[in-house]
Amino acid sequence: MDELSIAARAAVELGKKHGASDVFATASGDRSVEFQMRDGKLERTKEATSRGLSLRVWAEGRYSTNSTTDLRPDHLDAFVAECVAITRALEVDPMRAVPDPALFAGRSEADLQLVDGSVREVSREQRMTWLGEIDARIAGKDKVISATSNTWDGQYAGAMASSNGFDGGWESTSVGWSASVTVQDAGEARPEGDWWGDALHLSDLPDRGAVGDEALRRAHLRLGSVRGPSKKGLMIVENVAAGRLIGALLAPATGASVQQGRSFWKGKVGQKLLSEKLVIDDDPLLVRGPSSRRFDSDGIAAKRMPLVAGGALNNLYVDTYYGKKLGQAPTTGGASNRVLGLGARGLEAIVKDAPDAILVTSWLGGNSDPTTGDFSFGMRGHLVKDGVIGAPVGEMNVTGNLLTLFAGLTEVGNDVWLASSTRVPTLVFDGVQFSGT
Numbered sequence: 001m002d003e004l005s006i007a008a009r010a011a012v013e014l015g016k017k018h019g020a021s022d023v024f025a026t027a028s029g030d031r032s033v034e035f036q037m038r039d040g041k042l043e044r045t046k047e048a049t050s051r052g053l054s055l056r057v058w059a060e061g062r063y064s065t066n067s068t069t070d071l072r073p074d075h076l077d078a079f080v081a082e083c084v085a086i087t088r089a090l091e092v093d094p095m096r097a098v099p100d101p102a103l104f105a106g107r108s109e110a111d112l113q114l115v116d117g118s119v120r121e122v123s124r125e126q127r128m129t130w131l132g133e134i135d136a137r138i139a140g141k142d143k144v145i146s147a148t149s150n151t152w153d154g155q156y157a158g159a160m161a162s163s164n165g166f167d168g169g170w171e172s173t174s175v176g177w178s179a180s181v182t183v184q185d186a187g188e189a190r191p192e193g194d195w196w197g198d199a200l201h202l203s204d205l206p207d208r209g210a211v212g213d214e215a216l217r218r219a220h221l222r223l224g225s226v227r228g229p230s231k232k233g234l235m236i237v238e239n240v241a242a243g244r245l246i247g248a249l250l251a252p253a254t255g256a257s258v259q260q261g262r263s264f265w266k267g268k269v270g271q272k273l274l275s276e277k278l279v280i281d282d283d284p285l286l287v288r289g290p291s292s293r294r295f296d297s298d299g300i301a302a303k304r305m306p307l308v309a310g311g312a313l314n315n316l317y318v319d320t321y322y323g324k325k326l327g328q329a330p331t332t333g334g335a336s337n338r339v340l341g342l343g344a345r346g347l348e349a350i351v352k353d354a355p356d357a358i359l360v361t362s363w364l365g366g367n368s369d370p371t372t373g374d375f376s377f378g379m380r381g382h383l384v385k386d387g388v389i390g391a392p393v394g395e396m397n398v399t400g401n402l403l404t405l406f407a408g409l410t411e412v413g414n415d416v417w418l419a420s421s422t423r424v425p426t427l428v429f430d431g432v433q434f435s436g437t
Contacts, residue, residue, distance in 0.1 A: 001013040002359045003071070004027040004029060004157060004158060004169065004307075005157040005159040005161070005167075006074065007025075007027040007071045008026060008163045008173055009025075010073065010146065010253050011023065011025035011027075011053060011076060011080055011151045012024075012025050012161045012162060012314055014076060014077055014080040014081070015055070015057060015084060016069030016082050016100075016162065016218055017084070018081045018084040018085075019084055019372075020059045020084045020163070021057070021059055021060070021076065021256055021329065022057075022097075022098035022162070023056070023163045023181065024056040024098060024099070024161075024162040024163070024299075025053060025054070025160065025162070026027075026053065026054045026055075026158060026159070026160045026337070026347065027051070027052070027053045027071065027158060027160075028051065028053075028158035028159075028161050029049070029050065029051035029156075029157055029404060030049070030050055030051075030154060030155065030156040031047070031048070031154060031155050031294050032047070032049075032152065032188045033045075033046070033047045033122075033127070033132060033154070034046040034150065034151070034152045034153075035048075035127040035151050035152075036131075036149070036318065037132070037148070037149045037150075038146065038147070039068065039073055039133055039135075039147060039148075039334055040147075042128065042131070043148075044197075050069070051069065052067055052073055053067065053069075053076075054066070054067045055067070055068075055083055055100075055419045057084055057378055058085045058087070058096060058098055059086075059087040059088050060088055061094065062087050062088060062090040062092055062093065062096075063090070063401070064083060064087040064090060066079075066083040066086070069328035071324075071339030072109060074292075081110050085175065093380050095324045095325055096319060096419050097320070098163065098164055099164075099166075099298040099330075100302065100318045101165045101166070102166050103299060103303070104165065104295070104299050104300070104301060105301060105302060105303070105374065106303070107301040108285055108301070108303075109166070110235050111287075112171040112285065112287055112288070112289070112294070113199075113287050113288045114170070114171065114173070114200055114292060114293045115171050115289070116173045116175070116200060116201040116203075116212065117174050118202055119153050119154075119155065119201075119202060120125075120173070121173050122175070124128065126401050127153075130151045130204060130208055131151055131177075131211075133189070133208045133209060133351070134145055134149035134179050134208050134209070134212040135149050135181055135212070136212070137179075137212030137213050137216065138179060138181050138212045138216050139423075140291040141216055141248045143183040143184045143223070144183055144184075145181070145182045145183060145184050145190060147180070147181050147212075148179070148180045148181075149177065149178065149180075149212070150179075150180075150196075150262045150303055151175075151176065151177040151178075151318070152176055153171075153173070153174065153176075154173065154174045154175075155171075155173050156172045156173070156174075156214065156357075157170065157172075158323055159173045161270065162298075162299060165175040165209045166299040167297055169293070170293060172200060172379035173200055173201075174198065174290075175198075175199060175205065175213060175388065176196060176198035176419070177197060178194065178195065178196030178197070179194065179195055179211050179214075179215035179216075180192060180193070181193045181194075181216050181218075181296070185222075185223050185225075186224070186375075188419035191219055191392075191394070192219055192222065192415065193215045193219025193220070193221070193226060194224060194420065195212075195214035195215040196211060197211060197419055197420065198420075199288070199290075199418070200288050200290065201288060205397070213234065213289035215397060218338040221392055222394075223393050224392060225380070225392040225394045225437050226390075226391065226392075226393060227394065227395040227396060227437050228232050228358065228383065228393030228394070228436040228437070229426060229437055230393075230434060230435050230436045230437060231272075231358075231434050232431060232433050232434070233356060233357070233426070233431070233432065233434070234356065234357035234427065234428065235358055235360060235411075235429045235434075236347070236350060236354060236357050236358070236359045236360065236382075236384065236430040237425075237426065237427045237428075238347060238359065238360065238361050239347070239415050239424055239425050239426050240255040240362070241361060241362050241363055242417070242424045242426065243417065243424045245294075245406075245422050245427065246338060246362050246422050247412070248354070248402055249402050250280070250307065250338070252264060252265055253265050253307070253316050253317060254316060254318070254322075255316050255322030255325070255328065256319075258326065259326050261311060261371070262371050263370055263371065264369075264370065264372055264402070264403065265316070267279070267315055268310050268313065269312075269313055269315075269316060271312055271409060272310065272311035272312050273311065273313075273403050273406075274311050274403070274407055275406060275407055275408065275410070276311045276411070277408035277412050278340070278341075278412065279308060279309050279340065279412075279431065280293075280307040280308040280309075280331070280339070280341070280419045281338070282304070282305045282307055282335060282337070282338055283289075283304045283305075283336065283337045283338075283339045283383070284296075284302035284303070284304070284332070284336035285303070286336075286337045286339065287420065288304045289337040289408075290337065290421040291335070291336040292337060293336060296333045296336075297319075297334070298319055298320050298330070298332075298333050300320075300330060300332055300333070302332070305331055307338070308388060314333055316328075316331065316372055317331060317333065317334055318332075319332070319334075319337060320333075321396065322378045333384075336420075336421070337422075337423060337426075338421065338422045338423065338427065340423060340424050341355055342412060343411055343412040343413050343425070344414060346414055346415035346426065347413060347415055350385055350386040350411060350413060350426055350428060351387060351388075351389055352414070353387060355385070356384070356385060356387055357383075357384040358383060358384065358432075358434060359383075359384050359389060360379045360381040360398070360431070361380060361381045362381070362399065363379055364377075364379060364380060364394070364396065365377070366398075369401060373401045373402040373403050374400070374401050375399065375400060375405075376395055376397050376398070376399045376401075377397065377398050378395075378396070379391065379394075379396055379398050380392070380394040380396075381393060395436065395437070396433055396436040398432060399433050399435060400433050404431075406429075407427070408430045408432070409427060409429055410429065411427070411428040412428075413428075414428070
């Protein structure tokens with residue numbers, strides 16, 4: 001961490017020395033380790049370390065971004081000098097300016113608990129033990145063709161400095177494990193089941209045996225899967241799958257997308273277009289949140305930002321550059337933790353009250369158009385009839401428009417999926433078009 005801080009501050013000083021009007025430097029480093037076991041044998045290991053420095057330079061009304069992986073002092077001086085020289089050769093961009101230092105004020109000093117010291121001490125033996133515990137819950141079980149277990153852990157650090165007074169750093173850890181199971185079905189069919197956990201702290205992960213059990217259970221639930229019917233009706237989306245829909249809805253909710261005419265939110269901010277049951281905040285100060293932070297890439301002090309409430313999108317992700325282009329005050333340059341307001345029931349209770357529905361448990365390919373909001377997602381899941389989860393279905397698409405879909409949101413559950421920076425529960429939509437047989 002100290003080395004990164006020194007490199008970022010040095011780059012700023014060198015930029016000023018070589019004639020830049022302003023400089024913003026970010027130095028970062030990380031280390032990650034992955035182990036994979038397949039059918040009881042270690043199949044793959046991977047360890048990666050990296051470090052680098054990105055440099056934003058303003059000179060004579062011009063701007064450039066640059067990066068290097070060599071933080072040695074003698075290289076850094078030559079690198080920064082070249083960056084400043086290149087910047088002077090570019091076109092003038094009057095909208096480019098170093099972030100206003102007033103945006104740096106009010107930075108939270110709360111303990112976000114982003115670092116678990118025990119993650120740094122994880123050994124090869126521990127990783128192998130973890131994988132063995134997962135594998136033991138799957139290997140040799142009924143209809144199992146193959147079983148894969150994975151574990152991963154990482155450490156991340158960075159430091160930022162600017163010529164107009166910004167100085168800050170961060171550290172975090174991550175750790176997780178997963179299981180994937182393939183089982184034999186009739187004929188050539190080989191359905192799969194997966195489950196996993198991911199967190200900043202070891203103590204926040206699910207039990208390893210339970211991860212193996214759940215992957216196996218989900219694989220068996222896929223036995224006998226058929227193509228479901230084409231119909232229009234109720235869709236229940238399990239919490240583990242619901243994050244993709246939230247991501248598609250909010251992906252174009254940025255100043256850049258709106259300014260460039262690539263967002264279906266253009267001209268619609270503040271308009272009541274969504275169900276009032278949908279409430280979303282962006283919370284960068286969530287304790288142990290996967291994407292928590294005290295400041296963003298522009299140095300803007302982090303604060304909770306209401307995104308969706310009262311049936312409307314009320315804020316965009318706006319950085320300092322696109323804020324100038326749009327004539328709007330910047331909010332923050334990108335998403336952190338998206339937190340949904342919760343309802344009163346979980347998946348089991350929701351299903352019991354559903355006379356006829358399709359439960360979506362995962363998505364398989366597909367895409368959405370950020371300009372129009374039209375989407376088509378492949379899905380797999382189960383038919384629901386008279387409150388009972390029934391036959392597994394697949395080879396189906398869900399199609400429509402994201403604004404129409406979320407206008408038809410009828411219920412938000414209370415069963416939050418925690419292994420993601422999108423803290424989303426089960427979601428229920430009415431009037432959804434399914435394409436199948």
